[in-house]
Amino acid sequence: MQEILTGLIVALDVVALYLLLPDVKQRFLLSLWTALLHMIFPIIGFTVGSWMVHILLQWSNLVSSILLFSIGLQLILSTRNRQTIVIPITILAITASLDTFSVSISFGMLNLQKHLFILSAGLWTFALSYISLYLAKSRLKIKGDALKWIAGMALIIIGVYTFIYHIE
Known part of the structure; x- marks a missing residue:
């Protein structure tokens, strides 16, 4: 269940970004493309992440917690950045997807079910990014900042929980 929820959380970041792009053709x-990435x-x-577990077995939970916390914090802090830039579709998809790399390093270190997370992240991202891009084009305006805050706080909570759970 944690993998499915995390797949949704990583997709929320894309929603927040794509809601700000009304002119995507x-x-x-x-x-x-974003879902595949x-x-x-x-x-x-x-x-x-799995490779790092073998090397840093005793430190992996701490590193994982720090990564998740940092990514969540970065999501929250990115709500202050407001710039309108025309970016090619492939670069935009890569940029929107890079955070899944660092999140999955954390999950690799925690030995979570990778196939379930990957499938969940892809399906949630495809559905939510398409809906976001559609909503961005419509007259209905939804603020992406709230979604970034929700996703960021969720990752921070998972990072803190992981840290506390593995210390005991």
């Missing part, structure tokens, strides 16, 4: 393609980066991240 290839919404389906961008959503599909939200599955590819975790594969790499899980591999790196």
Whole structure:
């Protein structure tokens, strides 16, 4: 269940970003590309995370907690950054998906079920990014900052929980 919820949480970051892009012409393609990258980066991240577990066995839980906390904090702090830039669709998808790499390193170190997380992240990201891009084009304005705060706080809570749980 944690993997499915985390897949949703990582997708919320994309929602917050894509709600700010009203003029995307290839919404389906961008959503599909972003979803695929939200599955590819975790594969790499899980591999790196598993490798790090063998090297840093005693420190992996601490590193994992710090990574999750830092990513959550970065999401919250990014709500202050407001810039309008025209970015190619592939670069936009990669940028929106890079955070799944570092999150999945943490999950790789915790030995969570990678296939379930990867599938969850891909499906949630595709559905939510397409809906976000559609809503951004419509007249209905939804603030992405609230979603970034929710996703950021969720990652911080998971990071703190992981740290406390593994100390005991």
